[in-house]
Amino acid sequence: MLDALFRPKAVAIVGASTKELSIGNVIIRNLQEYGYKGRIYPINPTAPDVRGIKAYKALDEIPGEVDLAHIIIPAKLVPQTIEDCGKKGVKAVVINSAGFSEMGEEGAKLQEAFLANAKKHGVRVFGPNCQGIINTDPALKAYCNFTFTFPEPGSVSVVALSGGVGALLMQGLFDLGVGMRMYASNGNACDISIPEILRYWADDAGCKAIVLYTEGFSDPKEFLDVAREVAARKPVLAMKAGRTEQGAKAASSHTGSLAGVDIATELIFGKTGILSFGDEEEMARAAMAFSTQPIPAGDRVGIITNTGGPAVIATDVLVAAGLDVPKLSEASIARLKETQFPQAALENPIDVVATAGGPQFRAALDVLLDEEGVDCIFMNFVTAPFTDTHAVAREIAAVSALGKKPIVCNFMTDLSQERYRITMRILKEGGVPCYANPTAAARALGALARYGRLKRRDIGRPETFPGVDAARAGSIVLQARKEGRSVLSAADVYTIFESYGIPVAGWSVVDHADGAVAAAEAIGYPVVVKVDSESIDHKSDMGGVAVDLKDADAVRSAVSGMQRRLGASGKLRFLVQRFLPGGRELIVGASASRGLGHLVMFGLGGIYVEVLKDVAFKIAPVTRVEAREMLASLKTKALLDGLRGEKGIDKEKAIDLILRVSQLLTDLPMIREMDLNPILAFENAVCAVDGRIRI
Numbered sequence: 157m158l159d160a161l162f163r164p165k166a167v168a169i170v171g172a173s174t175k176e177l178s179i180g181n182v183i184i185r186n187l188q189e190y191g192y193k194g195r196i197y198p199i200n201p202t203a204p205d206v207r208g209i210k211a212y213k214a215l216d217e218i219p220g221e222v223d224l225a226h227i228i229i230p231a232k233l234v235p236q237t238i239e240d241c242g243k244k245g246v247k248a249v250v251i252n253s254a255g256f257s258e259m260g261e262e263g264a265k266l267q268e269a270f271l272a273n274a275k276k277h278g279v280r281v282f283g284p285n286c287q288g289i290i291n292t293d294p295a296l297k298a299y300c301n302f303t304f305t306f307p308e309p310g311s312v313s314v315v316a317l318s319g320g321v322g323a324l325l326m327q328g329l330f331d332l333g334v335g336m337r338m339y340a341s342n343g344n345a346c347d348i349s350i351p352e353i354l355r356y357w358a359d360d361a362g363c364k365a366i367v368l369y370t371e372g373f374s375d376p377k378e379f380l381d382v383a384r385e386v387a388a389r390k391p392v393l394a395m396k397a398g399r400t401e402q403g404a405k406a407a408s409s410h411t412g413s414l415a416g417v418d419i420a421t422e423l424i425f426g427k428t429g430i431l432s433f434g435d436e437e438e439m440a441r442a443a444m445a446f447s448t449q450p451i452p453a454g455d456r457v458g459i460i461t462n463t464g465g466p467a468v469i470a471t472d473v474l475v476a477a478g479l480d481v482p483k484l485s486e487a488s489i490a491r492l493k494e495t496q497f498p499q500a501a502l503e504n505p506i507d508v509v510a511t512a513g514g515p516q517f518r519a520a521l522d523v524l525l526d527e528e529g530v531d532c533i534f535m536n537f538v539t540a541p542f543t544d545t546h547a548v549a550r551e552i553a554a555v556s557a558l559g560k561k562p563i564v565c566n567f568m569t570d571l572s573q574e575r576y577r578i579t580m581r582i583l584k585e586g587g588v589p590c591y592a593n594p595t596a597a598a599r600a601l602g603a604l605a606r607y608g609r610l611k612r613r614d615i616g617r618p619e620t621f622p623g624v625d626a627a628r629a630g631s632i633v634l635q636a637r638k639e640g641r642s643v644l645s646a647a648d649v650y651t652i653f654e655s656y657g658i659p660v661a662g663w664s665v666v667d668h669a670d671g672a673v674a675a676a677e678a679i680g681y682p683v684v685v686k687v688d689s690e691s692i693d694h695k696s697d698m699g700g701v702a703v704d705l706k707d708a709d710a711v712r713s714a715v716s717g718m719q720r721r722l723g724a725s726g727k728l729r730f731l732v733q734r735f736l737p738g739g740r741e742l743i744v745g746a747s748a749s750r751g752l753g754h755l756v757m758f759g760l761g762g763i764y765v766e767v768l769k770d771v772a773f774k775i776a777p778v779t780r781v782e783a784r785e786m787l788a789s790l791k792t793k794a795l796l797d798g799l800r801g802e803k804g805i806d807k808e809k810a811i812d813l814i815l816r817v818s819q820l821l822t823d824l825p826m827i828r829e830m831d832l833n834p835i836l837a838f839e840n841a842v843c844a845v846d847g848r849i850r851i
């Protein structure tokens with residue numbers, strides 16, 4: 157439990173300072189000015205008091221109990237201070253001081269030393285090299301942090317490793333007038349981790365939504381498990397930095413170079429139902445909507461506007477965000493006709509026109525509330541000077557307070573005028589999320605709707621196919637490991653595929669021309685001959701692939717050609733394989749991702765992966781729903797369905813293949829990289845013709 161950290165009844169400040177511009181002074185000032193309801197104990201070896209509060213020379217002189225201690229002293233003194241904290245019975249510390257693992261080896265040793273003392277005494281550590289926490293709960297008002305934004309109490313909690321981004325998000329919410337619940341920025345995060353904080357906030361009834369900023373996770377698997385739990389209970393809005401570079405790298409992967417690219421965090425967001433953002437401002441604006449509005453049950457939006465153009469902009473943005481602007485029912489239109497001015501446009505968007513006042517707005521809102529074909533409401537409200545804007549605002553606020561359907565408002569006005577500031581306040585106090593332009597408002601509603609889709613989607617559970625011979629596949633991998641081979645032979649690879657029911661073209665491995673002819677005859681012409689060597693990655697580049705061989709002579713000459721070109725370093729093996737002309741080339745790849753298991757990639761082969769970088773990733777184990785999403789997310793997905801006379805492919809068989817690969821990867825964690833490139837896909841079959849496994 158993190159109560160000692162987030163709900164401290166008494167805070168000690170080790171390193172309290174009488175110098176106005178020092179962290180040891182600012183932290184006390186923040187506690188005072190924010191109105192902290194608990195006790196403050198400055199620790200200072202010489203000063204009798206700090207900022208008017210009695211100071212103590214050492215922790216053990218403090219008369220009462222201490223839940224939380226700020227530590228703001230040189231790094232080398234921290235291990236001893238943690239020992240002192242342990243003896244005093246301090247339950248948690250926020251180490252603001254820097255100079256630990258972020259500073260190299262010496263600092264890392266100090267970090268280990270204080271952690272050992274903390275473990276010994278059961279003291280939980282927040283930080284080091286961090287800002288701290290804030291709890292806005294009016295009953296506590298704990299500002300254990302050295303930043304400068306004083307958030308209003310509210311229901312959005314913010315966590316960020318980076319103090320700079322944390323402060324940015326906090327200020328962003330503050331500027332929007334969004335109240336905050338708790339705040340945490342934990343720097344090096346050596347003990348109390350983001351997953352632990354998320355779990356704590358999942359149980360915090362006062363927290364309606366969580367905003368998270370991260371640059372990756374030290375234990376991605378732990379985060380995945382916790383995020384799944386937490387995101388099922390309340391909205392988690394998150395942003396991962398470094399996304400463009402990532403995206404570019406990820407897409408340029410020919411699967412081999414896929415490992416080491418951190419696309420994992422984004423994939424974790426997708427798998428666990430975390431709502432991901434690419435822009436911190438957009439995330440803050442979405443948080444405003446999440447803090448007061450319900451989640452839409454569907455994607456159909458009704459628009460009310462008192463000005464034409466902005467409704468057009470909004471419609472474009474809403475549609476781009478996946479929302480639908482449906483026609484209204486006859487009954488709704490009839491009701492509008494009774495209540496609106498004659499000039500009003502009685503369709504969706506409903507243009508109540510600029511002269512509309514409270515009654516017209518309210519009547520239009522009521523129609524949308526009752527309209528079964530509408531799940532959420534978008535408002536354009538320009539403060540026409542000839543109308544009672546307060547009355548309009550009161551009606552919008554009243555409808556928002558009903559909590560029946562989510563509503564956002566693009567509020568277009570001049571806030572330098574007192575009158576419109578009052579109108580704005582009526583909206584805000586009524587919990588209506590207000591934005592300064594149609595695009596921002598539409599994106600915020602888009603985020604609510606996107607979250608609704610995430611909530612409604614059930615990714616299901618991973619399947620296990622019967623009849624899989626996991627033992628045989630496992631023993632092949634173990635044998636290779638024993639022999640020190642990291643790249644498996646063709647025979648190993650195809651046997652493993654067959655053990656998992658992954659369809660492969662008929663094959664045989666031989667080491668001379670006579671054997672190749674015999675194999676070709678058994679398989680049936682035409683065949684393909686490929687060189688099989690650990691040291692050759694791209695066989696066709698080296699002249700190691702001969703396709704469409706129609707008879708024994710062709711097989712012999714292919715084999716002797718390869719022996720001549722590639723055989724310098726010793727005896728070669730050859731894969732003889734059935735030739736399958738005319739298929740669409742697919743690619744499935746996998747790579748181990750640190751601390752997370754495998755990432756699986758799917759795409760169309762050839763130029764589609766190499767030039768268009770059109771690929772989809774998921775974290776294994778992949779469920780059927782996710783496999784389907786992979787196919788559906790390709791830009792070139794139309795090619796899978798067939799186009800202009802070309803036949804489509806058997807998508808269900810492709811999905812099965814992805815799922816079998818996923819099962820294989822789950823059983824064989826020693827696999828570092830795997831490629832099936834290409835898989836040839838036909839109207840009613842798919843078949844792997846090239847495979848590579850590295851362990």
Ligand code: ADP
Binds near residue numbers: 661693695701845846
């Ligand atoms: P590499 O990727 O090492 O160059 P592949 O085994 O993938 O070698 O073969 C290269 C290309 O030859 C494939 O991308 C595919 O277009 C074609 N090819 C390979 N095997 C077959 C096969 N059995 N049937 C039809 N075409 C094949």
Ligand code: MG
Binds near residue numbers: 834
């Ligand atoms: Mg290949």
